[in-house]
Amino acid sequence: MLSPRVYFIILLFILTGCDNLDPSSADKRPPVDSTTIGPAVGQIAPDFSLFDTLGNPLTLSAELTNAQGVVLYYTMWCPICDSHMSHMRSQIIPDFPNIKFFIIDYVSGTIELSRAAQLSNGYADLTVLVDNTQEVLTLYQATMGTTVVIDNTGTVRMNEDYKDGIKLTETLTALQ
Numbered sequence: 001m002l003s004p005r006v007y008f009i010i011l012l013f014i015l016t017g018c019d020n021l022d023p024s025s026a027d028k029r030p031p032v033d034s035t036t037i038g039p040a041v042g043q044i045a046p047d048f049s050l051f052d053t054l055g056n057p058l059t060l061s062a063e064l065t066n067a068q069g070v071v072l073y074y075t076m077w078c079p080i081c082d083s084h085m086s087h088m089r090s091q092i093i094p095d096f097p098n099i100k101f102f103i104i105d106y107v108s109g110t111i112e113l114s115r116a117a118q119l120s121n122g123y124a125d126l127t128v129l130v131d132n133t134q135e136v137l138t139l140y141q142a143t144m145g146t147t148v149v150i151d152n153t154g155t156v157r158m159n160e161d162y163k164d165g166i167k168l169t170e171t172l173t174a175l176q
Contacts, residue, residue: 039140039159045150046139050104050129053115058102058129064152068098069175072148073162074137075128076107077117084145084162085123092165096172104142106131151175 032042049059075081108114149158158171
């Protein structure tokens with residue numbers, strides 16, 4: 001059995017490996033080039049086409065032609081996603097009639113299974129898009145609960161996890 005002194009030396013060795021770290025609250029990411037296509041705020045949103053749960057094709061660029069913007073919400077149909085979507089449906093969507101809201105199901109795998117999840121979770125009134133290859137999930141570097149706002153010029157205005165809806169509401173208000 002190792003003595004406490006040996007444990008201390010091992011711990012000291014591990015901690016000294018952390019030397020020269022300079023934590024900062026500053027955003028050290030490179031600036032976003034607004035002429036490039038990508039998922040970052042300020043970039044041109046990647047265009048995509050998906051089917052909804054009724055089998056209808058939908059293309060982002062076409063949807064942006066007759067709306068002030070588009071909101072994409074990525075769901076796994078879990079309780080957290082349910083609370084976010086419920087909050088969005090009752091507290092946010094009614095205030096923004098000129099914004100299109102799309103739920104993106106990237107876990108069900110097929111249009112039929114996604115439609116079944118949509119109906120069993122009580123979201124027949126929302127448009128659910130099926131990303132069965134997770135291509136759009138990857139394009140937007142999204143995960144469960146990611147919320148993306150794209151304005152009518154095709155620029156990403158928000159791309160972050162849904163928290164309490166405040167940031168989403170602020171972003172959508174700025175589009176009006």
